[in-house]
Amino acid sequence: MKTYSLLLSILSLSCSWVTAGDTKVDDIPTRQAEDGTLVFAVRDIPAGVPKKGHGKDAKKYGYRIPSLLTTSKGSVLAFSERRLGLHDHAQNDIVLKRSTDGGKTWGKEIVAVEDGMNSINDPLTVQLSDGRIMMMYARFPYGRHARASGWIQMAEPGYDDLKLNILTYITFSDDDGLTWSEPRDISRAVKQPHWLNANTPGAMIQLKKGKHKGRILASLWGAVPVKDKDGKVTRNWEIVVAYSDDNAKTWKRTESLKDPEKGFPNECQIAEASNGDLVIVSRNQAGAKMRKKSISKDSGMTWSVIKTDPTLASAQCMGSVISGPEKPDGSWDLYASHPAPQSRVDGRISISTDHGKSFQIKKIIKGYFGYSVMQISPDGKNLLCLYETKKVREIRFLSISLDQLK
Numbered sequence: 001m002k003t004y005s006l007l008l009s010i011l012s013l014s015c016s017w018v019t020a021g022d023t024k025v026d027d028i029p030t031r032q033a034e035d036g037t038l039v040f041a042v043r044d045i046p047a048g049v050p051k052k053g054h055g056k057d058a059k060k061y062g063y064r065i066p067s068l069l070t071t072s073k074g075s076v077l078a079f080s081e082r083r084l085g086l087h088d089h090a091q092n093d094i095v096l097k098r099s100t101d102g103g104k105t106w107g108k109e110i111v112a113v114e115d116g117m118n119s120i121n122d123p124l125t126v127q128l129s130d131g132r133i134m135m136m137y138a139r140f141p142y143g144r145h146a147r148a149s150g151w152i153q154m155a156e157p158g159y160d161d162l163k164l165n166i167l168t169y170i171t172f173s174d175d176d177g178l179t180w181s182e183p184r185d186i187s188r189a190v191k192q193p194h195w196l197n198a199n200t201p202g203a204m205i206q207l208k209k210g211k212h213k214g215r216i217l218a219s220l221w222g223a224v225p226v227k228d229k230d231g232k233v234t235r236n237w238e239i240v241v242a243y244s245d246d247n248a249k250t251w252k253r254t255e256s257l258k259d260p261e262k263g264f265p266n267e268c269q270i271a272e273a274s275n276g277d278l279v280i281v282s283r284n285q286a287g288a289k290m291r292k293k294s295i296s297k298d299s300g301m302t303w304s305v306i307k308t309d310p311t312l313a314s315a316q317c318m319g320s321v322i323s324g325p326e327k328p329d330g331s332w333d334l335y336a337s338h339p340a341p342q343s344r345v346d347g348r349i350s351i352s353t354d355h356g357k358s359f360q361i362k363k364i365i366k367g368y369f370g371y372s373v374m375q376i377s378p379d380g381k382n383l384l385c386l387y388e389t390k391k392v393r394e395i396r397f398l399s400i401s402l403d404q405l406k
Contacts, residue, residue: 025346025364029404033347033367033389036396039078039097039106042086053117053142054151055084055091062086063095065201065318066395067123068373068386069177072131076103076378077177078386079112079123079135080395089119089145089152094137096123098177102377103384103397112180113171117142122201124218129206133173134248135180136218138199140166146196146223147235154225154233155196159187166197168220170248189251190242195222198240200267202320202373210276212299216244219268219280220253237264237285241300257294259306263287267318270300271356274323274331279356281312281321281336289313289341295356311359312350313341318371321356324402325380334359335405337372337385344370347387351405362405365398376402 040063045051051058064086067079076099083090093114097106112135113120119140127133141163144155158165168190169183191198204218220242223235238256257280259265268282278296280303291312294303319338326332334352336359339345347369350359370388377384382399389396 025361028361028364030364030366031398031400033365033369033387033396036365036385036387036389036398037103037106038394039386039397040080040082040395042393045084051084053091055117058084058090060085062090062392063395064388064392065122065371066373066386066388067125067135067202068375068384069125069127069133069203070375070378070384071127071133071176073176074378075100075176076375076384077125077133078106078395078397079125081121081123082109086392088121089140091117091142092119092121094120094123094135096177102379102382103399110178112173112177113137113169113183115139122199124200124202124204126204126206126216128216128247129214130247131174132247133177134170134216135173136168136170136186136199136204138166138168138197140197148233154235157194157196157225159191166199168198186251190218190220190240190253192222192238192240192253192256194224195238196225196235198222198242200269201318201371202267202269203322203375205270205272205323207272207299208323209272210299212245214245214247215299216248217270217278217300218242219270219282221266221268221282237266239265239268239280239282241270241280241296241303243300254301254303257303257306259292261287261292261306261308263292263308265292265306266316269319269321271321271323271334273334273355274326275355277355279321279334281309281319282306283316283318284308284314285316287316289315291319291336291338293356309359312336312338314338314348315341315343317344320372320374320385322374322376324351324383325376335374335383337374337387339369344368347372347385349374349383349385349400349405363400
């Protein structure tokens with residue numbers, strides 16, 4: 001019996017590269033997380049910056065939650081929350097930096113949105129066909145969150161109380177990210193009435209083909225307050241798809257997507273496949289160490305029942321899915337990024353050549369790898385990835401030749 005147990009232990013060690021649906025990664029090419037160009041990092045708060053409430057003693061700016069956008073003018077825009085510290089609700093602003101040389105160098109920090117002691121979270125960006133850049137985000141009232149956490153209380157469902165309700169806004173830039181318009185509240189159109197919030201970080205899309213070409217789509221998550229058997233209020237999670245057919249003037253949303261499996265969909269991204277399918281890939285909160293996925297065959301109006309994807313083994317964490325550049329035959333591949341299943345380390349860069357049905361790992365970014373977003377370079381030759389590293393003390397940028405990901 002002891003010999004049998006020893007054999008099992010040896011077998012377990014020899015197969016340590018396989019976890020929760022992951023595939024063998026020993027022979028996959030790697031890059032080091034520190035190879036990426038530094039874009040944002042924890043730094044001293046300059047003198048004169050107002051610090052109030054629970055942020056009054058903060059000494060450092062923290063940067064978390066990236067978004068990335070390439071523009072028709074050839075620029076690369078990197079977005080982040082700038083926080084008084086690293087707490088999720090530390091009077092966050094949304095800031096960005098611009099690069100005009102493909103990410104080799106980055107300009108000064110630009111404040112896109114700030115709202116005093118309230119927390120501005122989850123930059124979600126897209127460039128529309130008319131050239132305007134749009135950003136969606138959530139505004140959390142000071143001291144309110146989608147959960148109770150220390151001095152912060154749980155927010156309340158609703159749309160009308162700026163001190164209790166989490167609201168969703170959009171803002172636009174007409175000058176390649178340099179300045180931003182007055183934000184507009186779209187909460188009633190995109191947030192379910194029973195939700196606390198409706199937001200997600202990363203990228204949204206505008207359809208490139210089909211009878212709904214030009215439709216803007218964003219997959220959003222919401223926290224749903226529920227009472228346990230002892231009367232304590234906890235939360236579950238759901239996702240919807242918000243869409244606009246008039247260049248963001250008006251918005252509609254689907255009902256919550258169905259998910260019968262263990263765990264809950266959370267932070268999510270949407271991509272358009274070249275066969276016309278739309279693919280949502282989401283964080284799996286409290287479920288298996290695999291990402292959740294749903295597919296639409298009618299331009300986002302209805303969605304398949306959410307299922308875990310064993311080819312996307314991942315710790316619970318935000319990740320990215322995007323469309324690749326169009327190939328000579330008119331098709332394109334999909335690309336995904338997320339951490340390893342063990343924890344937020346060793347980021348996977350994967351490709352799907354079957355319209356999102358399955359993914360294959362092509363590159364591993366070694367080291368700490370948290371939230372990540374991707375885009376294709378302005379010249380269509382490289383995959384760009386912006387990711388949290390150094391235990392969320394830094395956000396770095398990598399450009400990887402698409403030829404290396406075939």
